[in-house]
Structures are given as structure tokens and as C-alpha cells.
Amino acid sequence: MDVPPLRTAVTILVGFGAMMSLAAGMTLVERRLSAFIQERYGPNRVGPFGLLQPLADLIKFVFKEELLPAGANPVLFKLAPALAAIPAMLTFAAIPFGFYDGRPIVVADMEIGVLYILAIGSLGVYGIILGGWASNNKYSLLGGLRASAQMVSYELSLVLSLVAVLAVTGDMNLSRIVLAQDSLWNVFTQPLACLVFLVTMFAETNRHPFDFAECEPELVGGFHTEYSGMRFALFFLGEYIAMVVMAALMAVLFFGGCDVPFLAIADTPWWAGALAMLAKTGFFLVLYVWVRWTLPRFRYDQLMWLGWRVLLPLSLLNLAVTGAWLALSGPAGPGGAH
Amino acid sequence: MASLLAFLLFAGLAVVCALVALFHRSVVHSAFALLGTLLGVADLFLQLGADYLAMTQVLIYVGGILVLILFGLMLTPPDRRELRPARIFLGLAVTGAGALLFLTRMDSGAWKAAPLQELPDLANQASPTAEPIGLAFLERDSWLLAFEFASVILLAALVGAVFIARRRFRVDDEGA
Amino acid sequence: MIPTAHVHILAALLFGLGILGFLRQRNAIMLLMSVELMLNSANLSFLAAAREQGNVDGAMMPLFVLVVAAAEAAVGLALIIILFRKRVSLDVDLLRSLRD
Numbered sequence: 093m094d095v096p097p098l099r100t101a102v103t104i105l106v107g108f109g110a111m112m113s114l115a116a117g118m119t120l121v122e123r124r125l126s127a128f129i130q131e132r133y134g135p136n137r138v139g140p141f142g143l144l145q146p147l148a149d150l151i152k153f154v155f156k157e158e159l160l161p162a163g164a165n166p167v168l169f170k171l172a173p174a175l176a177a178i179p180a181m182l183t184f185a186a187i188p189f190g191f192y193d194g195r196p197i198v199v200a201d202m203e204i205g206v207l208y209i210l211a212i213g214s215l216g217v218y219g220i221i222l223g224g225w226a227s228n229n230k231y232s233l234l235g236g237l238r239a240s241a242q243m244v245s246y247e248l249s250l251v252l253s254l255v256a257v258l259a260v261t262g263d264m265n266l267s268r269i270v271l272a273q274d275s276l277w278n279v280f281t282q283p284l285a286c287l288v289f290l291v292t293m294f295a296e297t298n299r300h301p302f303d304f305a306e307c308e309p310e311l312v313g314g315f316h317t318e319y320s321g322m323r324f325a326l327f328f329l330g331e332y333i334a335m336v337v338m339a340a341l342m343a344v345l346f347f348g349g350c351d352v353p354f355l356a357i358a359d360t361p362w363w364a365g366a367l368a369m370l371a372k373t374g375f376f377l378v379l380y381v382w383v384r385w386t387l388p389r390f391r392y393d394q395l396m397w398l399g400w401r402v403l404l405p406l407s408l409l410n411l412a413v414t415g416a417w418l419a420l421s422g423p424a425g426p427g428g429a430h
Numbered sequence: 431m432a433s434l435l436a437f438l439l440f441a442g443l444a445v446v447c448a449l450v451a452l453f454h455r456s457v458v459h460s461a462f463a464l465l466g467t468l469l470g471v472a473d474l475f476l477q478l479g480a481d482y483l484a485m486t487q488v489l490i491y492v493g494g495i496l497v498l499i500l501f502g503l504m505l506t507p508p509d510r511r512e513l514r515p516a517r518i519f520l521g522l523a524v525t526g527a528g529a530l531l532f533l534t535r536m537d538s539g540a541w542k543a544a545p546l547q548e549l550p551d552l553a554n555q556a557s558p559t560a561e562p563i564g565l566a567f568l569e570r571d572s573w574l575l576a577f578e579f580a581s582v583i584l585l586a587a588l589v590g591a592v593f594i595a596r597r598r599f600r601v602d603d604e605g606a
Numbered sequence: 607m608i609p610t611a612h613v614h615i616l617a618a619l620l621f622g623l624g625i626l627g628f629l630r631q632r633n634a635i636m637l638l639m640s641v642e643l644m645l646n647s648a649n650l651s652f653l654a655a656a657r658e659q660g661n662v663d664g665a666m667m668p669l670f671v672l673v674v675a676a677a678e679a680a681v682g683l684a685l686i687i688i689l690f691r692k693r694v695s696l697d698v699d700l701l702r703s704l705r706d
Contacts, residue, residue: 109587168462204560207485214493218465222499225458240501244494251489264560437608441616448620448643452627457636464639467620471646474616475668478653479607483668487649490672495679496643502635502683508691520629525622562662563669573666580673587677595684 095195097363107199108378111184114373115332116146129385149325150231154319164301164318168226173323176219177330183209187340190350190365191357196267197366201254205266206258209341210251213296216334217243220298223327225317236312238392239298241365245399246295246302252407253288256414257345270349274357279346284410287348288403293338293376295399302395339376340369347372444470448469461500468492482560613654620647620677634689637684645675 120135120142127134138141160166186205188198195201216428217240224236256262260271260281269278279286295302311317316327343349347370350365351357357365390398454460468491475484524587567577624676631637649668656664 168459202481202482204485207482207489209559211485211488211493214489216495217493218462220464225504238505239502240497244497244501247493275587280513345544433608433613437612441612445619445623448623451639452623452630452641457633458635460639464642467643468646471620471650474613474650475653478613478657480653480656480665480668480687483649483665486669487674490676491642491646498679498683499635499638499642502686505687506635519669522626522692523623528619528625529622541663551702559662559665563665564667566662572663576666576670580670584673586698587680591680595682595687 104199110170114336115329120145120331125381126385148246153322153325161318163228165226168222172223172226174220175222177215177326179212179215180330180333182212182336186266188270188349189369190362192362198226198267201267206254206264206265212360214247220315221265221366229318230317231311232317235311242295245406246292249288249403249407250292250296253285254409256285256411257282259418266344270344271357273348273351277348282412284406286405291403295344297334297338299380301389334376335380340373342367342376343372434531440470440473459505465496480559482563609656610658614651617647617651634686642675647670
């Protein structure tokens with residue numbers, strides 16, 4: 093570990109700040125963009141262009157009464173929002189945002205970064221199940237149940253689509269995956285995996301058109317029906333951070349991360365790399381909102397059909413083709429074949 | 431010293447959560463306590479230098495198997511658990527005998543013979559465990575056959591589970 | 607470095623708790639969970655031994671245990687669902703007949 097401690101400390105502070113402000117900014121972007129798509133104004137009163145709206149929301153959340161429904165289990169009920177938010181925050185630690193001084197700008201540069209994000213990210217569903225169960229409300233319980241079945245089904249396709257990418261790169265370290273895409277982004281070598289990842293990324297974050305855990309026409313608010321105040325805010329913070337992480341993962345794995353097109357990573361100034369990474373992440377964050385107001389929600393059986401009969405065979409096919417191609421074309425990628 | 435403290439902390443977490451899982455009245459509480467145990471064990475894997483195994487543990491056990499179990503729990507009624515008090519003593523006897531046997535045998539013979547080798551700990555990330563494990567899987571004389579058998583077992587279990595749980599009596603279900 | 611014996615003792619403790627739970631429970635899902643606990647303790651022991659021997663083989667076993675656990679959970683839960691559909695109870699002590 094030859095990274096100086098001061099740099100680690102600064103990275104952690106900046107990383108945490110970036111995560112929180114991206115998530116908070118996302119709440120504003122989502123509301124403004126939805127308003128734009130629906131030809132409304134959206135929140136534009138607090139500060140210039142409504143930029144201070146997240147702050148106002150925060151104050152409102154803090155001062156709202158925390159309700160505890162009758163018959164709910166107090167301990168588990170209070171534990172659930174934390175269980176939803178903490179794993180999402182943890183995954184952010186492994187996202188590399190560029191290179192400074194020859195080393196990646198990342199809180200934890202892990203050898204198994206991809207696996208870490210998948211593993212810790214899969215913990216997020218517990219907050220939803222627990223919140224749904226502890227609320228003592230049939231709608232909440234149904235929301236939690238749906239979320240659990242959905243997450244398990246889509247995680248398969250997610251992981252399988254990533255395995256093909258890992259096979260091409262021959263590495264599980266996220267910053268080295270970025271370096272390997274210096275000349276050619278993975279989206280061009282793995283377009284099918286990219287497509288599968290794009291769909292499952294919406295499902296894994298419980299976003300429209302897969303937001304069955306909180307599908308308002310059927311389930312009121314789903315798992316968070318009974319939550320209010322800061323606990324409700326924590327659920328949403330978790331969801332937005334998970335979105336940021338998924339968008340950043342998409343950028344890192346398929347779109348070259350901090351790689352500026354037509355420019356070698358080694359020659360790019362660090363701020364340009366970080367800006368490129370932020371721009372790519374921002375694009376996929378906006379895509380989340382765009383899709384939300386463009387596509388109707390699936391039916392639950394359609395969701396299962398899509399997950400098991402379309403995405404899973406597609407990702408398996410992709411993996412098989414990738415494997416065959418790698419086997420035929422010999423050693424590929426840095427550290428690929430041995 | 432610090433590593434020992436960390437070990438004791440997470441070992442304590444695992445054991446306490448296991449106790450809660452076994453003795454709590456509500457089945458769902460048990461499942462969530464088991465989550466604590468599994469995470470504690472995953473952390474101990476990390477402390478033993480097996481980063482890959484720790485992540486696999488979290489991904490498969492915590493993110494897959496336990497979610498499946500919770501799903502099963504929520505599909506079935508929240509029954510008050512009726513335990514079998516008479517068998518506690520049998521369980522205690524078996525456990526105690528096993529532990530005693532283990533603890534007395536542990537210091538003898540083969541356990542001590544092997545030299546203590548330095549294996550990668552988490553702070554030194556230059557030596558991941560993913561690579562040797564992956565290579566060992568594909569080496570012809572070590573684990574390749576077992577690896578293939580494991581995949582067949584998984585496939586068989588998948589087909590079997592679908593076959594067992596499919597609806598036999600109602601055909602009018604759309605699509606299913 | 608954590609002494610290997612400590613890990614083995616912890617594994618034995620967890621395994622014992624798993625056995626205790628398995629013998630005590632009547633709910634089929636709780637039986638599954640007890641088995642998972644035992645498998646986990648075995649994993650821990652395997653890994654401690656692998657570290658002591660400096661050998662990758664011990665680190666392979668937990669992966670196979672994981673495979674077995676996944677298969678067991680899938681088939682077990684399918685059985686439990688069928689059981690519940692026919693008997694409306696998960697009490698394994700009520701399962702005394704082999705006929706339908």
C-alpha cells in the first residue's frame with residue numbers, strides 16, 4: 093500500500109461528498125426533468141433554478157414526524173432504512189473516477205472490485221424486504237416480496253452479462269478494466285452484454301419500468317408506505333445512490349470510464365478524465381429519468397418472462413459466443429489467458 | 431493484537447446472531463439474524479485473506495440463498511414456533527461430545543505438522559486469491575472434474591426444483 | 607495473524623449451534639437455515655486449514671459447499687412449497703405418511 097494516507101483521506105472525503113451531492117442533485121434533476129417531459133415547471137422557487145430544493149427537502153424530512161405503525165416491529169422497522177442505504181453507499185467506494193498521478197482516483201482499489209460491487213449491492217434488497225415485512229401492512233409486504241423475487245431473477249442476468257466483459261478484459265479490478273478500454277470501449281466488443289446490463293440495471297435499482305416494489309397504482313407506496321420523515325428519506329437516498337453507482341458502473345465497464353474519446357488515458361489531464369467520467373455517469377442518470385416518463389410499467393408476469401426467458405438466454409448466449417471467440421482467437425487482453 | 435480483536439468482534443457477531451436465529455420466536459427474525467451470522471462469517475473470510483471467497487459468500491449465500499429462504503418464509507404462515515424440548519438434551523449431548531472430541535484432538539498430530547505459511551492478508555492487495563482459485567478450477571488433475579460435476583448438480587437441482595414446484599392440478603393458468 | 611485454533615473453535619461452536627437448531631426445530635424452513643449454519647461453519651474450518659497449510663485446495667472446498675447449499679436451498683424450498691400446498695403446515699413432525 094504505497095498510497096499516501098493524506099491522499100486516501102482526501103479521496104474518501106471528496107468521494108463521500110460527490111456521492112451525496114450526486115444523489116441529492118439527482119432528486120432535483122429527476123423532478124425538473126419529469127416536469128420538462130410533462131410540460132410543467134417543476135420545483136423552481138428555492139434558489140436560482142430551484143437549485144437549493146434538495147436542501148429544503150432535507151429540512152422538511154428532518155422535521156417531519158416519524159410514525160411507527162401499530163403492530164409494527166419497532167426494532168426491525170427502524171433497522172430497515174439503514175439496511176437499504178448503507179450497502180448502496182458502500183458500493184460507491186469501488187468506483188474509479190479517473191487517474192491522478194498515475195494512480196486511480198478511488199477510495200478502495202480492490203482486486204475484485206466488480207465482485208465487491210455485485211455482492212454488496214445485492215444486500216440492498218434486505219432493506220426493502222425488511223421494511224415491507226416490519227411495517228405490518230399487506231401492501232408493504234407484497235412490495236417486499238416482489239422486490240426479492242425480482243432482484244434474485246435479474247441478478248443472474250446481470251452477473252452473466254458482466255462475466256463476458258470480465259472474460260474479455262481478463263481482470264476484475266475496475267481501474268484496470270478502464271485502462272484496458274483505452275483504445276476500444278467494451279461497448280463495441282460486447283454490445284449484447286451492454287444491452288442486458290442496461291435493462292437489468294433498471295431492475296436492480298427498482299426503477300421504472302421495473303418498480304414493482306413501490307408500484308403506486310397497485311400497492312400504494314409498496315415497501316415504504318408506512319415510512320415517513322428521515323427514514324423515508326434514507327430509503328430514497330439508498331435508491332438514488334444505487335442509481336449513481338449503477339450508472340457509474342455502466343460507464344466504467346462499457347464506456348471506458350474516465351477515457352476521453354480519441355485521447356490516450358495517460359495523456360489526459362486528471363480533471364478532464366474525471367469530467368468525462370462524470371459526464372458519462374450523468375448521461376445514464378438522465379436516462380433513468382427519461383425512461384421513467386417514456387415507458388409504461390411492465391406487468392409482473394411480463395417482468396418474470398423478460399428476466400428468465402429473454403435476458404437470461406441472451407446473456408448465456410453472449411457468454412458462450414464470447415468464450416468461443418476468446419478460445420479461437422488465442423490469448424486476449426492483458427493478463428487474459430495463461 | 432488488532433487483528434485478534436477484529437476476529438473476536440466478528441466471531442462474537444456470528445455466534446450471537448446464530449443464537450438469536452435459533453432461539454427467537456419469530457421465524458423472520460431468525461432469518462435476519464442468520465443474515466448477521468453469514469455477514470460475520472464473510473468478514474472472517476476476509477480476515478483469513480480470502481477476499482474472493484468472502485465476496486462469493488456474500489453474493490451467493492446472502493444475496494441468493496437467504497433471499498430465497500425469506501421468500502419462502504413470506505409465502506408461508508407466520509406460525510408460532512413449537513420446538514421440541516425433549517430433544518434439547520440430545521442436541522446438547524451431541525454438540526458437547528463433538529466439541530469435546532474436536533478440542534481434545536485438535537492439538538495432536540497433523541494439525542500442528544504443517545508449517546505456518548504467510549498467506550495474503552487484506553492489507554496487501556497485490557496477491558489476490560481469485561487467480562489461484564480460478565487456475566485450480568481448470569487444471570486437469572486437480573479440480574476440473576469436480577467443477578464440471580458441480581455444474582451438473584446445479585443444473586439437476588434447478589430442473590428438479592422446477593419440476594417439484596410446478597402446478598400439477600390447474601392447467602387454466604395463463605402462461606405459467 | 608489469527609491463530610488457526612481460534613477459527614476452528616469458532617467453527618465448532620457454530621456447527622454445534624447448527625446441530626442444536628436442526629434437532630430442535632419443527633419448522634421445515636428453520637431446518638434449512640440450521641443446515642446453512644452448519645455448512646458455513648464447515649467453510650470456515652476449511653479456510654482456516656487452507657491458510658495454515660498454505661494450499662489453495664482448502665479454499666476450493668467452500669465454493670463446492672456453496673454449490674451444494676444453493677442446490678439444497680432450491681430443491682428444499684420447492685419441497686416446502688409443495689408441502690405447504692398439501693398440508694398447510696410446515697411442521698415436519700406431522701409428516702408421517704408416505705402416501706398422498
